[in-house]
Amino acid sequence: MMDARKFRILQAIIDDYILTAIPVGSRTISKKYEMGLSSATIRNEMSDLEELGYLDQPHISAGRVPSAKAYRLYVDQLLQAGKIHSADAASIRDHFSQRAGKMEDVINRAAQVLSNVTHYTSLVMSPRGGEMRIRNIQLVPVSSATALLVIVTDNGIVRDTVIHVDSDLDADALYTLSRMLTERLAGRTLSEAMETLQGMSREFAQKRALLEGIGDLVTDVENQQEKGRLAFAGPSNILNFPEYNDVEKARAFLSLLETKDALVKLLEQHQNVAFTVRIGPETGVPELRECSLVTATYSLGDFTHGTIGVIGPTRMEYGRVLSILSAMGEQLTRLFAQDKE
Amino acid sequence: MMDARKFRILQAIIDDYILTAIPVGSRTISKKYEMGLSSATIRNEMSDLEELGYLDQPHISAGRVPSAKAYRLYVDQLLQAGKIHSADAASIRDHFSQRAGKMEDVINRAAQVLSNVTHYTSLVMSPRGGEMRIRNIQLVPVSSATALLVIVTDNGIVRDTVIHVDSDLDADALYTLSRMLTERLAGRTLSEAMETLQGMSREFAQKRALLEGIGDLVTDVENQQEKGRLAFAGPSNILNFPEYNDVEKARAFLSLLETKDALVKLLEQHQNVAFTVRIGPETGVPELRECSLVTATYSLGDFTHGTIGVIGPTRMEYGRVLSILSAMGEQLTRLFAQDKE
DNA sequence: GTTAGCACTCGTTTTGTGTGAGTGCTAACA
């Protein structure tokens, strides 16, 4: 079975592999990491570790490489040891001083900072809108047939889209309508608002089309077209790692990012846990077989959570990434809290 | 000197190289392209063409590769022969049926379509705001200290940002203020608006801070932070081309895209010509030494122009790209025109 | 249980050798 010494050796192997990306041999461990053991002993232990499924051997005359199972152990240990000290918190705070506002801007900026600090590819997902409470709704005339619908939530978050309106509505009419909408919908969650809107469209038959249009839109905002909720930054960072020296792999990875769908799905899973580490095959996405995805959440009100994450090679600096994500999550949570009067 | 036959041969070489990306030899030309000439003759001509600077030889026992000068000739011929028939116009219209609205959405969507159709990396740049005329300005309350400033131009384009406001302004006050602003600024260009705003901030001393804030913002919108004006799509398309099989090159290219700055500069040059083709070194950007940048413009009102473009390897399908860009430019121009009542 | 020693494995690097596409040149031909 797995004793303390084996574990120490495994850890050394993982550390070294994370650093160098080349299979690590028994000699390396016994020399670079002072174990007080000869390479032969290490060799025996490594043989055991391989049998236990923690190490893989690319070929018989090469060193060993940590398996997904090994990283899993490593990360679990990291997580439970609570080694996630927000060391980089300060640096993140420096780079990320912003106030809430347009959700899109916030997540883009956050992704930017995250990829700059980690040097990996970063992902930031805004929360579903469903739980947010409406503070204010306003229609701004654009052309004779369109208006900009602005929805402000009580987190100080703004979302807007251009919609069709009846052409007989001038600026003042729209403003009156906006006031009425705000009056009736303020304080409700978006989900509740939709029901109310349906009721209203019965009440005010003549404005039915418009109200239903708005209703549809609120739905849209609620399940905001998934793709729009995801921001990423630093896609080309993955090319810094030798495991992506193969252009085919790189292309697959980048295409995956560009499409977004798969990532959105991944980030939507496990939204209720503070940290998630999915290693290689654990992601369930073939293109990410050699990647790890580390995520954390931030909160925005009591029930609404967003996700931030980092994608990199399986030999990721998990410790550092986890602490950075933790700091960033706190930062985002604070950002949204401060704006909630 | 360059006679008609040499030109035909050069054209054949370019066509072949664009297709295959492998250096083309004399035999290929005499067989695949029916010239009625033997390979030996072609060889002589090719030798001349090389001396004239139109062909390069990667090494002595390989075929020839067109030089930047050759592409230049090829493209010039293409342009003056007016071969840019909007063949793909229909297909673009299908993929790109949208109405004006948020500028950001429009350019993103356009970039998406452009990269889908061409299979190259696409660039779409929105025009500077300076020449656009204001139709409507509105402030929407967000939190007690912030508001969303929405500016609608007479092209039906919406731009908005969150700004600070005095905390003693409630929704109605903001609306009143909005009406006043609209009344005074409607019909003016953004540049003119700024002057008016300065005047106003003298007139209404108590609102000075806010008005100046808005003024600053209009400036911002005017020279909208350059980066925000550029959208691109399909960055990983470049990896489809064998000349970017080298990961280092690919990384340099992608980083360049992510940073945006250099591209913005490139697209800002020559905004007054319908088409631009910059081949390899002509771009002046070292990372694009092996790329060509083809651009076209679209117009938005009489004096305001935006740029769309495509980046690919120097052996680009210039003809096809030019005609697609032309179609797309028309499409965008029409889009903005239709919304201008 | 640990370690030195050693034979063995096998990917990587180096070296060597064809192979063939393509060239330039010359000489004959129309």
Place this chain on the structure above:
DNA sequence: TGTTAGCACTCACACAAAACGAGTGCTAAC
């Protein structure tokens, strides 16, 4: 004078063989 056939020559590339060496597993001694 322009075109073409023929031929020697070049050189990247593909492939095989050989040398290398990092790393292993096993055995025997401590």
